[in-house]
Amino acid sequence: MVTEKYCFRGIKHYRLQMNILIVYMMTRRYPTVERRAKTSTAYHPLPSDPEWLDAILMECGETYHGDEMQFVEERDTCDKSVRKPVYELFNGKQWPLVVLEKYGLLFCCLPLLESSSSNKRPSLVELPGVSVGFDLLEQLAEFLGPQAAVLGTTSVKLRDLYNYLNIAAPFGSPIDSNPHTIKSVLQTKLPPWTLKQKQPAWKPFLYKGSPKLHFLIKEQIWAVQYDNKTTPDVWEIAGTIMCKAELEGLPDVSVIITVPDEGSPLDHIVVHPCVQSGDTEEPPLLAQSLSESLAAAAASNSAALKSRKLKFSPPLESFVLCQYMASSVPHLPIRGFYQMKGERVVKLLIQLKLSDKVKNQFEYCEVHIPFFNRGPIINADVSPTSAIVTPSTDKKAMIWNIGNKFPSKSLEMSMNATVYFGDQPPDQISSAVDAFCVGLNAYIEIRFKMADFTISGCNIDQRSVTAYPNVKPKLTTVREFCSTTFRIWNSHGDALMALPFSQATT
Incomplete structure (x- = not known):
């Protein structure tokens, strides 16, 4: 889903010993979005940068006037509905303002709110621009990294920030905000355009070198043991398959994820958007649709539970190919x-x-x-x-x-x-x-x-891995199994547990 932005805000702040907040601000406005906004009946002109600065800091409980602990009626009253990370400024005229605080910075954006026939303010779940805006701010924060807190106004990183926005949202509409992709664009001089096939925006330049494919299968277990006849032990297995594809051109990769006959079936599979098909000839439009098709195939044919065939067009960076659950593992390690x-x-x-x-x-x-x-x-x-x-x-x-x-x-x-x-x-x-x-x-x-x-037995069938056009990549598969929360309660004491709904209501 794509949404336009009025503007982007990044506010740098840090405290001195005299309890004074030092602030500077960078702003990116999009005139194309501003013109669209003016067609709305609910349009309110954007204030100046200093006005924005004061309003945002006050609403977020920060100020450089030394009175940040002061009670402000319109901000701190218990009658006010708080819906962080979404704020409203200037008596609701500027809404929904999305604010992310990370690495000592405040990242803010104001999504374009299309006019509605109703005077009632829509709920946040009905505004895809809020979710897209928050994701853009998260990616932007990752682009700057933890060193953002020590950046100065003349830092080269801030210049790259403008370039990042030019690539991620050239006309105010986020296209691809992946920091790995954009860093590759900024650091690489692209060769002349000679490809006959269309090059996707998420893969702005191509890999050159010997073909390699890396897979990492990581399974984790959450488990609680009670040593109680009336309370059964509970555990849950979740797995993640990471992929790093170093392949020339724009290849399609096919791989079969297998589980041995004595292993545990994989279910609740969620795949990366680059996956084109899986256990079906029909490529889905959305990753969620693919997950549903995988579940349907498993329901219609139990043999499908023991293997999953995925076809995907990999990006350059390391990515999560899929995540799964193994809910029927019969034993604890x-x-x-x-x-x-x-x-x-x-x-x-x-x-x-x-x-x-x-x-x-x-x-x-x-x-x-x-x-x-x-x-x-x-x-x-x-x-x-x-x-x-x-x-x-x-x-x-x-x-x-x-x-x-x-x-x-x-x-x-x-x-x-x-x-x-x-x-x-x-x-x-x-x-x-x-x-x-x-x-x-x-x-x-x-x-x-x-x-x-892996306790489920999940693995990559190395003989099934193919890449089109025909190449023979060097294949590396690493597996690991680890605990996250693995607890055993004292059998002489009480334990925290979740009762089934039928027991909890009786």
């Missing part, structure tokens, strides 16, 4: 058991067993044992079957470094410990770290990463 009792002197037992379905080789595997709302650890008697246990630097947790492997024969590890705590400081008593994790309500968290493995 690590089963655990955690028992903890006591207050000032705590006795705990941890037992872990690695599934024989997963690879017994880790890049790292650690068990973090946090102790919330207690004093610092003053001593600990620890007896692990193997590996090393050390207290954290803040004396609020213990870390069991399992290392790279479980014992090959048993695939089991355990640890007994007695931990002694000192007095809890009064300021920590009044401001609890985690209000729920008090007493026996506690958990341990396992953090691990495996290379060359």
Whole structure:
């Protein structure tokens, strides 16, 4: 979806010791959009830059007059509806103003609001320009990067900012705001136009060199174990396939994503817009349509769950080819058991067993044992079957470094410990770290990463990878499996859990 912009704003601000806000502002206005706006009955002329500056800073709670903590009735009243990141200025005459604060800057844009037959203000979800404008500001912030906070008014980066807007939105309508693409345009002298086929705007110059294709399959697991007969353990597997294509010309790439017979089917697949088709001969118009066609194919033919064929025209930069869920993985990679009792002197037992379905080789595997709302650890008697246990630097947790492997024969590890705590400081008593994790309500968290493995079995069929026109790229596929949130609650305490809707309402 394309939307025009009245103007773009970027405001630099930083504080001095005297609580003064130093500000400078760059502005980009589009006369073509201004002429369109004048045809609307709701048109209000744009104010001058200084007026804009004062109004934006005041509305966002920033000011360079030293009174930023002052209560302002029209801004701070509880009767005012707040819909960040969208603001209104000058008594609603300038709306919807989209504001993004990032890297010490305020990025603002005012989308063109087409006239409506109704006097009622439309909801934000009915205004695609708001979403497109926010995305443009995000991409623009990424173009400047974290160093934006130290840019000066004469910085070359600010000159590139104007060039960025000329390419991303030449007449006020965002075309391609991808910072990787635009940086390539700014840094590369384009060769004379000799291509017979039309070159897309998202690929402004072509790669020259030996053909290469890189795939990264990264699976992550969220899991919670309760050791409770009435509360089943829950887990979720999500995967991302990244692609980097270094291919000459404007090739089409086909690839088959496979899962072995004993693996877990992939579902809820979402693909990149460059994907033209998948498991179907009809190329969809939108990525969402392709995802729906993949789901329909899976529903009509269970064999389709074990393989996915995608055809795509890759951009130059690394991109997310697709994301998926593996909701029917039948087993956890690590089963655990955690028992903890006591207050000032705590006795705990941890037992872990690695599934024989997963690879017994880790890049790292650690068990973090946090102790919330207690004093610092003053001593600990620890007896692990193997590996090393050390207290954290803040004396609020213990870390069991399992290392790279479980014992090959048993695939089991355990640890007994007695931990002694000192007095809890009064300021920590009044401001609890985690209000729920008090007493026996506690958990341990396992953090691990495996290379060359996915628990679903997802992989790239290397024999299926083809590129048209016919080239034989050097293919590299990397797989990894890691934990994000992998917790085991103390079986002697209570645990946070989500009840099914039928139970929660009874």
